[in-house]
Amino acid sequence: MTDTPDKTQSSGQTLSARAEAARAERLARQAAALRANLRRRKDQARTRQDHNTAEEPSPATTQPPGNGESKTCP
Template identity: 90%
Template sequence: MTDTPDNTQSPGQTLSARAEAARAERLARQAAALRANLRRRKDQARTRQDNTAEDQPCATTQPPGNGESKTCP
């Protein structure tokens, strides 16, 4: 995803130092929240993928001929 500039300001409008600092803090909080959300979603997807892999039975066509039982990897 690409970062796009924030176009909420009019071209001739300037923010005070206090307003600019508040805006920067807000953008930093938003970026941190987005990173944390992405991390949570990736962890959730990995957990679902791991659970799906564990639920599937071993795909053996015939038992081994030496009397030993074959285990799934």
């Protein structure tokens, strides 16, 4: 994913119509795969974020009782 020119273009060679079509198809498949990968990563990040916020304990369950008594059974 760099901005360097292709080897075929820098050496002065031209591609045949068939080779150019194959190159265009390959680039289209690569672009589609990159978009799909980005979507998966974003979905995964959203899922992790939702999961982490759901696991945070509520303040009512983490604080001891206000009357100074413990929650142990007699």
